[in-house]
Amino acid sequence: MTPARAGAGRGTSARSLADDLRARDDEELARLLRRRPDLARPAPADVTALAARATTRTSIQRALDGLDLAHLQALEAVVVAAPAQGADVAALLGTSRRRAEELVAHLREVALCWRAPEGMRPARPVADVVGDPAGLGPVLPGVPEGPQLRGLLADLEPRQRQLLDALAWGPPVGALGLPADGASAPGPVAEAGRALVEAGLLARVDESHVQLPRQVALALRGGRLHRHSASEAPEVEHTALDPDVVDAAAGGRAADLVVLVTEVVDLWGARPPRALRTGGVSVRDLGRLASHLEIGTDETAWLLETAHAAGLLALDDGQRRSTEDPAWVPTTRADDWLADDPGRRWAALARAWWTMSSAPSLVGPGDGGRVNALSTQTSYPLARLRRHDALAALATLPAGAAPTEEGLAALLRWRHPLRAARSGEDHGVGLAVVLREAEWAGVLARGALSGPGAAVVARDDSPQDAEDPVARAAALMEPLVPPAVDHVLLQADLTAIAPGRLDGPVRTLMHLVSDVESRGGATVHRFSEISVRRALDVGWTADRLLAELGAASRTGVPQPLDYLVRDVARRHGQARVGACAAYLRSDDAALLDRVEHDRALGMLQWRRVAPTVLVTPVPAPTVLDLLREEQYGPVVEGGDGGLELATASLRRTTARSPAPVHVSGVDDDVARQVVALMRRGEGARTSGLDEAGTQTDPMVISSVLREAAVSGDAVWIGYADEVGGVSTHLVRPVAVEAGRVRAAVGDGDVTRTFLLHRVTRVRTAD
Structure with a gap:
């Protein structure tokens, strides 16, 4: 017979939890360390040290936090019936003996109770941590028992029975205002209370309070601990959806997420917003970005926090370029991300959201003042815990199940009752927020957990396979993301319709020569003089621009767009700005006459120095901006008389991902090493070494x-x-x-x- 079997038998001679642990084999001890990793760090010297650590209040409270309601009720039953047999626990829980023994076996496995010769006993501090089990009072002496108790309860008057029923399910202490001995004219309730005290069914606590003994409470409850048995998980009301439909919807949301983050990288790479002195992004910049992306500010804040957690955005303090202010800019990692496949791009964002400790829902005005996006004030580790609890509960439902929020909340209360009881107010990070963010991330779709989303939230205890969740999720999502389109449909109203997600050269072209007018399943791009001039400013000619648009369009270039491009190109570059402070040169003397006498440009204080040259004391960048506002279409001339073409300058900084949050676990190898160390310590103790234990x-x-x-x-x-x-x-x-x-x-x-x-x-x- 192995040590494990000997310890598990009914004839065990264990007198304490330490003896119970000594009787376990190596695999059982390793399983305990995996279930309660706080016991393994630092490694206990022997089994006595392990038992001591397992019975500290902090460790027990942490272990209780991981129990569901069924195991908590079973632990209460062990506390009440100790030393408890399987039949005792089953009767108290109102469930089958097989289920009761399964629950108690798990409690023993995690060292919350141990097997004595008489039955199961809770570990020493468990009763103190649990408190009054199931709202029961203490066991009091002098209380009638057995047939005598049942007879007294059967002969109670209605008022006395009502009084006991009010205390039966807890709390066991009530205020009755019982008069002292010799007091006159007690009320009917007090008179009933006095009679119950005299019969031994109630006990005085003080002059005003009475307490219901545990023996009486159990008799009133019919031998049950709780009104309703929670030995099994509650049925969750849900809508059954086709998993393929859920995955397809998740693929569409993943494509939207990739497009939005790509827009942020492009926009902030060219025009990064200044960082606030206190950190974060200003309300104005957040609103401007939300308007550009055509989404709400709450989703924009979530998008920024997720991109930051993925290492795609970082704070550039401007120290390398003293002329630039600190700003939020894309990182060098963002360039690699842009070149990756859509599935991996989504998986990186979804996993970053899953692991980040920030709570984007806190952004906005609050009791302590305004919280800015990307500031340290959004850090809220409890948000990560609630995110994990909610989606882990969703993962237990059948594929395609879309539960109601109330049903999912009930399941969470069953899975983590102590944690739910302590949470109180959600502080803006409640279940509704978690589900909303999961929809934004593409982890949920139509209220159900998607296949790729389940891979993202999958628990992986192996450090060497930390990247596997991302790779698995990317592989599942890749075929679901709608493929990018490589063409647009040019319209005669100076718009272009992209019938899907643009990527590659066509996306670069459309971002250069047009502005997004509306987003959705089909994105509408608008052409204007300003957008066309952007292409001309970087050295494109009208013919090249029209040829590129014609190659990208399935409908050809309409005549209004051809006229717009050629008209802007004809006026583009006729006037040239240089430094004088600035000068304006043009071979068209009539154009210079018009510019010189234009009242809108009077602030430039023109002076004619030649038939084709005007000079001004105003700096060249200001002159250039004013002339462009008046639609003169100037270009910049260099010191050698040649044109200076505009360059697409994208600011980047080194990727600095936020400090990741790691939940320290114990894998099989570590658990076996710790067990081997304890065995050596036990051997030294029993052999007389180490000062004989x-x-x-x-x-x-x-x-x-x-x-x-x-x-x-x-x-x-x-x-x-x-x-x-x-x-x-x-x-x-x-x-x-x-x-x-x-x-x-x-x-x-x-x-x-x-x-x-x-x-x-x-x-x-x-």
């Missing part, structure tokens, strides 16, 4: 003393006195509380109180 860790000292107080065993302790000397005592602990150890010293019955922090070592007496 002496423990010096304060946490272990406290745990050993508490276990000895329960079992009645004697231990040797080292105790430091006021002057630093350490004396050795053989003691039998009676109680460990409030930082003090009350113990019988030696073989006598004389008790002494020791300060726990002065106990330097402890060793079990042979």
Whole structure:
């Protein structure tokens, strides 16, 4: 029989959690460390240290946070019925014995309870952390039991029964205002309460309050802990959708997300917004970007935070170029991202949203003042936890299931009851926000989790395969993203319709010579004198521009567009601006006459120095802007008399992704190494090495003393006195509380109180 089987048998001689852990085999201990990774760091020296660490309040609270409602109720049943058998737990939960034993087995696996010879017992501090189980009061002495209790309950008057029923399901303490002995004329409720106290069915707490004993409460509940059994997950109301339809909708949303982030990279690369002194993006720049993208400011803030988390945007402090102000600009990583396949581009953004700790929904005015996008004030790690909880719950539903928000909220309360009870207000990061952001990210579609989205949110505990979720999600999404189109439809009203997502040379061409007028399934681009002049400013000719548009269009170049391009090109470059402060030169003397006498340009203070030359004291960039506003179409002339072509200058900075949030886990290899280390420590302790099992860790000292107080065993302790000397005592602990150890010293019955922090070592007496 293996050690694991011996420990699991009904005849086990375990007297504590430490004994239970010692009886487990290596695989069971490794599974415990994987389920409760906080026990493995730092590695415990032996099983005694492991048991001590597993019974700290902090570790137990962390373990309880990971339990669903079924396991929490089972743990309450173990606390109530300890030492509990499977039939006891099943009766208290109102479920089958098989299901009860499954729940209790998991609780034992994570060291929240252990198997004693009499049955299952909770780990020592569990009852304190759980509090009043299921709203029950304590077990009180002098309470009738068995047939006597059932007879008393059957003979109660209606008012007395109502009083007990009001306390039956908790809280067990009620205020009745019972009169003191000898008081006259008590009210009917007080009279009923006094009768119940006299019958032993209620207990006085003070002059005004009474308490319902646990024995009576269980009898009133019919032996059940809760009104409704939560041994199984609740049924979630949902709409069943075709998974293929869900994935297709997710593919369309992924394409939109890629287009929007590409627009941000292009726009901020050419005209980056200034960074606020306190960090983040100003309200004006956020609104301008939202208007350009034709989406709401809340979605724009989410888009920026996600792109920043993906390393596509970063703050450039301008130190390399002292003439530039700090600004938010695309990173060099953005160029690689733009060249990648659409599926991988989406997967990088979706995974960044899944792992980031910022909460874009906080952007805007709040109680503490305005929160700006991309500022440190958007950091809210709880948002990441709520995101993971909600989508992990969605992943448990069948493929294509679109639950109602109320149904999903109920499932979350069942899966994480303690966490849900502590969350209180959602602080702007509630379930509705999580679902909305998941739709924006393409992880959800039509309210259901998509196939690629499930790959994004998949849990992966292997550090060496950290990139696998992105690769899997990209492979699933790639065939779902609508392919980019390589053509447009030119219209006679000076517009062009792109019947899909533009990419490659056609997208570059349309962004150069047109402006987006409206977005959607088909994007409408508008041609104007200003947009056409952008192409002419970078050295394009009218013939080249029309030829490129004709090659990109399925409808040919309409005559109005041909006229517009050639008319702008004819006037483009007739006037040239140079530095004088500035001069204006043109072979057309009549044009210079018109410019010189144009009242709108009077501020330039023209002076004619030659029939074809005007000079002005105003700087050349200002002259150039004013002449373009008046539709003269000037170009810049260099010092050698040649044209200076405009260049598409894109600002970039080094990629600096936000510090990632890592949840430290324990994989199989680490768990086995820690178990091997504990086995060596156990071997040294049992073989007489290491001072015959002496423990010096304060946490272990406290745990050993508490276990000895329960079992009645004697231990040797080292105790430091006021002057630093350490004396050795053989003691039998009676109680460990409030930082003090009350113990019988030696073989006598004389008790002494020791300060726990002065106990330097402890060793079990042979």
